[in-house]
Amino acid sequence: xxxxxxxxxxxxxxxxxxxxxxxxxxxxxxxxxxxxxxxxxxxxxxxxxxxxxxxxxxxxxxxxxxxxxxxxxxxxxxxxxxxxxxxxxxxxxxxxxxxxxxxxxxxxxxxxxxxxxxxxxxxxxxxxxxxxxxxxxxxxxxxxxxxxxxx
Numbered sequence: 001x002x003x004x005x006x007x008x009x010x011x012x013x014x015x016x017x018x019x020x021x022x023x024x025x026x027x028x029x030x031x032x033x034x035x036x037x038x039x040x041x042x043x044x045x046x047x048x049x050x051x052x053x054x055x056x057x058x059x060x061x062x063x064x065x066x067x068x069x070x071x072x073x074x075x076x077x078x079x080x081x082x083x084x085x086x087x088x089x090x091x092x093x094x095x096x097x098x099x100x101x102x103x104x105x106x107x108x109x110x111x112x113x114x115x116x117x118x119x120x121x122x123x124x125x126x127x128x129x130x131x132x133x134x135x136x137x138x139x140x141x142x143x144x145x146x147x148x149x150x151x
Contacts (some may be wrong), residue, residue, distance in 0.1 A: 004028070005098055005127040007105050008034045010084060013098040013127075016045065019054045026058040031088035034036035034080070036095040036104060061088045067100040072134075077107045084108060102129040110138045111145065 001058050004012045004025065017025070022033065033055045044056075048064040055062035063083055065076045083091065093101035102124035109120045117138050121131050 004030075004092060005102075007102065007123045008109075010089050011093060011105055013101040013105070013124075014092065014094045015097045016042075017094050018046070022051070022054045022058060022133070025082050026060055030060065030092040032061040032063070032083065032089050032091040034063045034065055034083065034091060034093035034101070036065055036093055036101045038068060041096070045118075063087075065093075067095060067104060069100075072100075072103055072107050076104060077111060080104055080108045081112050084112070084123075097129075098127070099124075099129050099131075102125045102127070103131055103134060106131055106134065107138060107141065111130050117142065131136070 004014045006012045012030070014021075016037065023032065033051070035048055035051050037045065037048075038043075048066075051060045052064070063079075064081055067073070067076060080093075093105070095101045106120050106124060109115060110117060113120075117135060120138075121135060126130050
């Protein structure tokens with residue numbers, strides 16, 4: 001696998017990875033690996049346990065934050081934010097294609113920063129991940145956070 005796609009200075013994404021890809025990622029300096037695929041999502045997919053073993057052998061921190069299809073649970077957004085802020089960097093997150101990992105990053109950025117949503121969405125878009133359908137849900141999250149802060 002080639003094509004680790006850098007979303008910012010901390011986090012990059014990619015599609016499904018193999019043991020050799022994890023070796024390559026470690027060689028490129030990645031310190032944390034985040035698996036966003038639920039186990040048994042596809043035939044022949046490495047399990048989280050296998051990926052964790054490969055990561056540990058290379059001294060990488062490992063986190064399994066499985067994102068179900070068509071859903072970005074807020075608890076995973078918060079957990080990614082904690083890893084992003086406090087974990088070893090840089091971080092490589094993967095799923096089937098990188099799309100869900102990119103969406104999780106984008107929701108995290110909406111919550112953690114006051115950056116323009118279109119600017120946030122432009123990062124994944126530059127790598128071929130069209131998250132434009134998430135703009136309105138992201139705006140709703142941003143507005144809910146603002147309303148809570150105002151109370």
